[in-house]
Amino acid sequence: xxxxxxxxxxxxxxxxxxxxxxxxxxxxxxxxxxxxxxxxxxxxxxxxxxxxxxxxxxxxxxxxxxxxxxxxxxxxxxxxxxxxxxxxxxxxxxxxxxxxxxxxxxxxxxxxxxxxxxxxxxxxxxxxxxxxxxxxxxxxxxxxxxxxxxxxxxxxxxxxxxxxxxxxxxxxxxxxxxxxxxxxxxxxxxxxxxxxxxxxxxxxxxxxxxxxxxxxxxxxxxxxxxxxxxxxxxxxxxxxxxxxxxxxxxxxxxxxxxxxxxxxxxxxxxxxxxxxxxxxxxxxxxxxxxxxxxxxxxxxxxxxx
Amino acid sequence: xxxxxxxxxxxxxxxxxxxxxxxxxxxxxxxxxxxxxxxxxxxxxxxxxxxxxxxxxxxxxxxxxxxxxxxxxxxxxxxxxxxxxxxxxxxxxxxxxxxxxxxxxxxxxxxxxxxxxxxxxxxxxxxxxxxxxxxxxxxxxxxxxxxxxxxxxxxxx
Numbered sequence: 001x002x003x004x005x006x007x008x009x010x011x012x013x014x015x016x017x018x019x020x021x022x023x024x025x026x027x028x029x030x031x032x033x034x035x036x037x038x039x040x041x042x043x044x045x046x047x048x049x050x051x052x053x054x055x056x057x058x059x060x061x062x063x064x065x066x067x068x069x070x071x072x073x074x075x076x077x078x079x080x081x082x083x084x085x086x087x088x089x090x091x092x093x094x095x096x097x098x099x100x101x102x103x104x105x106x107x108x109x110x111x112x113x114x115x116x117x118x119x120x121x122x123x124x125x126x127x128x129x130x131x132x133x134x135x136x137x138x139x140x141x142x143x144x145x146x147x148x149x150x151x152x153x154x155x156x157x158x159x160x161x162x163x164x165x166x167x168x169x170x171x172x173x174x175x176x177x178x179x180x181x182x183x184x185x186x187x188x189x190x191x192x193x194x195x196x197x198x199x200x201x202x203x204x205x206x207x208x209x210x211x212x213x214x215x216x217x218x219x220x221x222x223x224x225x226x227x228x229x230x231x232x233x234x235x236x237x238x239x240x241x242x243x244x245x246x247x248x249x250x251x252x253x254x255x256x257x258x259x260x261x262x263x264x265x266x267x268x269x270x271x272x273x274x275x276x277x278x279x280x281x282x283x284x285x286x287x288x289x290x291x292x293x294x295x296x297x298x299x300x301x302x303x304x305x
Numbered sequence: 306x307x308x309x310x311x312x313x314x315x316x317x318x319x320x321x322x323x324x325x326x327x328x329x330x331x332x333x334x335x336x337x338x339x340x341x342x343x344x345x346x347x348x349x350x351x352x353x354x355x356x357x358x359x360x361x362x363x364x365x366x367x368x369x370x371x372x373x374x375x376x377x378x379x380x381x382x383x384x385x386x387x388x389x390x391x392x393x394x395x396x397x398x399x400x401x402x403x404x405x406x407x408x409x410x411x412x413x414x415x416x417x418x419x420x421x422x423x424x425x426x427x428x429x430x431x432x433x434x435x436x437x438x439x440x441x442x443x444x445x446x447x448x449x450x451x452x453x454x455x456x457x458x459x460x461x462x
Contacts, residue, residue: 007449086426108422108447112429127420129449194451 003300004114004121007130008168013175016139020149022295023140023288025305031064034294037303038067044097045071046089047124048080048104053264053286054124054133058101061293070096087116094119099301102126120300128164128230134263135168137292138222141285145259146219150176155214157184157244158224158269160191165263166224170195179203184214186240189226211244215254220281221246223262223269247271251279261285314352314365321373322391323366323381325403328354330385331364337380344370382407383414383454406454408435410443414457421448431460 004010011019026034043062047055051073059069071093072078080089086109094100094117102110103124110123110130125131142149150173156166160183173179174197181203183191196205208214214221223246231237245268246260259281262270266282274280298305326334331353338344348369357363373381373390381388386406392399412430416423423431423445433443433452441454 009449086422087429104422105420106422106425107418107420107449108445111447112422112426126422127448 002118002120003302004123005132005296005300006110006114006121006123008132008135008172009130011132011172011175016136016172016175019136019292019295019299020140020143022299022305023136023292026294026298027288027291029305034065034305036066037305038062038065038297038301041067041099041301042097043067043069043071043297044093044100044119045069045073046093046100046102046104047071047073048075048102048109049125051103051124053289054103054131057286057289058122058124058133058293058297061290061297064290065294065297067098067297071101086112090117099297122296122300125164128162130168131164132168133289133293133296134165135172136296137285137289138165138169138261138263139172140292141261141281141288142220144284144288145281149173151178151180152219153180153182153217154220154222155182155184155211155218156191156222156224157211157214159189159226159230160185160224161189162227162230163224166191166222167195169222174202177202181205182214182218183207184211184244185209186243188236189240211246211250215246215250215258219257219259221258221260223260223266223282225262225265225267225269242268245269245271246274248273248277251277254279314350314367316396317350317367317369317393318396319369320393321368321370322393323368324363324389324391325357325360326364326366326385326388327360328362328364331366333384334364334381334388335366337384338366338368338373338377341374341377344368376413378404379407379410380413383410406435406438406441409433413460414443415460416445416448416450417452417456417458418445418448418450421445421450423447433457 055073062069090113099120101122101124102113105127107127107129110121110126114121123130123132139149146152160166226241228237258279260279262282331351335351350367352365354362382404389401389403391401410433414431414433416431423429432446434446436442436444436451442451443454444451
């Protein structure tokens with residue numbers, strides 16, 4: 001039976017651990033020694049929405065394992081512009097590749113693709129819904145920094161209402177016991193209630209609008225961009241767009257062990273001066289994305305490292 | 306007492322009885338049944354507002370028909386979970402089931418999320434899975450949003 005990666009909801013704690021272990025093994029082996037693991041395999045990249053990191057890191061992951069990449073990153077140059085349905089597009093492209101990675105602005109498109117295609121399908125983002133490869137690489141980064149993914153105090157800062165990476169990461173972390181979350185957001189961008197599972201064994205949630213507590217009491221700060229494109233009313237966006245910005249001055253009294261992650265792209269949430277400090281974890285996060293995406297490709301194609 | 310009640314609605318020799326319908330829902334269920342072409346000409350008795358210890362007031366439907374189709378039962382379970390469907394043979398109850406909210410509802414409801422792919426792709430089936438039975442919440446398996454059952458409108462093609 002073929003395997004897909006569509007939603008973190010489909011993965012158990014055991015499945016997540018398997019992905020983390022595989023990424024660790026992938027990272028341990030130098031690029032040159034794993035350059036033929038997916039020789040002769042083709043990755044179909046279908047990006048109906050813009051992306052830098054996700055698309056390029058999937059492409060790089062495939063190439064570094066010896067596979068090839070074909071596809072598009074602009075739907076207007078395909079027959080979709082002529083009104084071709086997602087179903088017909090999938091049935092066409094599945095003849096040309098061994099695995100599909102898809103990003104689409106409509107929620108549920110990756111699930112639909114996985115149902116109709118005989119190829120493994122990876123969801124690289126469906127609207128505001130899921131982006132599981134980002135969540136897995138976030139978990140992998142946390143594991144690498146702290147040696148574990150639970151028992152930590154984690155602050156989520158910024159747009160907690162619309163950020164799919166935050167929603168997805170919280171849902172994934174809740175599969176493991178003893179989580180301690182500090183939610184930092186403007187009143188209008190609070191985390192939706194349904195994500196705050198009221199279960200003391202699993203997690204404790206506290207909410208605030210100021211970032212100071214996060215800087216002094218947390219192990220990890222997960223920053224997010226206030227996403228202009230998700231606001232129906234731009235006046236509301238202007239009110240909150242510069243709510244949080246971390247600079248080196250604010251980090252003066254932060255514990256040395258604090259790490260800051262960000263799914264990127266950033267606008268001005270983290271000052272460039274922070275990049276040179278040991279607190280900055282976001283570029284290592286990008287690098288970890290490559291290993292995790294190699295692990296995903298190997299696992300879904302049924303190959304071992 | 307029991308026999309006296311049945312004076313108002315005759316016993317049937319053979320057929321289907323839908324009982325324990327909350328008062329006011331009888332006509333709605335009948336509408337669902339009669340929306341099926343095969344059910345248009347069957348003999349129906351509809352009883353309204355009977356006294357019920359469990360519900361206070363209840364409606365009841367008796368149909369001269371061998372069975373209800375599975376999609377019909379699923380549709381009834383969406384509107385009125387808790388009703389009982391009895392198969393009658395020779396004036397006695399041969400089989401009785403209490404209808405529960407369905408675990409999964411396929412191609413009957415429309416997703417309320419305007420950005421869900423099911424609202425864009427032509428003729429795409431919708432599917433909702435039960436999230437919480439006591440709250441009557443269902444999750445769209447595509448966009449993964451959770452809705453109250455009564456928020457979801459029937460799917461019209």
